[in-house]
Amino acid sequence: HGEFQQLLNRTHKATWTRDRTRHNPTNPKVPSGYKVLNVKRNENLCSWKEYAMRRTELLTRAEESAAGQGKPFEIFAGVKTCDAWKEIGGAKAHRLAEEINEWYLFHGTNPAAAESICSQDFTVSRAGSNTGTLYGRGLYFAESVTKADEYAKPNDEGIYAVLLCRILGGHVLYCDEATPDPEELVNSCVQGDYDIVLGDREKCRGTFREFVLFDSEDVYPEYAIEYTRIYA
Secondary structure (H helix, E strand, C coil), X not given: CHHHHXXXXXXXXXXXXXXXXXXCCCCCXXXXXXXXEEEEECCXXXXXXXXXXXXXXXXXXXXXXXXXXXXXXXXXXXXXXXXHHHHHCHHHHHHCCHHHCEXXXXXXXXXXXXXXXXXXXXXXXXXXXHHCCCCCCCEEEECCHHHHHHCCCCCCCCCEEEEEEEEECCCEEEECCCCCCHHHHHHHHHCCCCCEEEEEHHHHHCCCEEEEECCHHHEEEEXXXXXXXXXX
């Protein structure tokens, strides 16, 4: 799992946020790094089919908008996970359809939950319970492993987990407000024209960007990465 170790090294950022203390009250220090112990590739055909159908639908829409029909996709390049993976992951990194904002992003969890998500898929209704609702009650993803790790929980052996997921960003609702209206953001995605919220706390607070989805068909958990935290 050398390439996954490199990915975690590249996307680590020594930045503290209040979420770190909220989710890790006994140890709010930012780890200096992460040691990958195990990587499993998820082979869930049912979830993959749902994702692939949605992906095809977005690719068709992209073709139509290129022909002058429908709203064109605003492309968000420079997603840190994708940029790092392109340099490290070889052919694995070139599976993404950039023309519909398909990205690799992290989701922090614990080893048992990672296994459950891979076998059963994400559940949107419960997703907001841990992460608070800065951008609404949705599924939260990060381009930095350090942000995803804020939400990760250890098992009895002190092992944490992040999922490396394929995400369909589609039409991206960009938000750099310090105190956004979550209700408005959710409605713009669930009832409006947008597929995902990109909350840019890096710009307004100097911390991290978060990506928030409201439909489990827009995500496929491809790899479960188990790791330990390193404190210098």
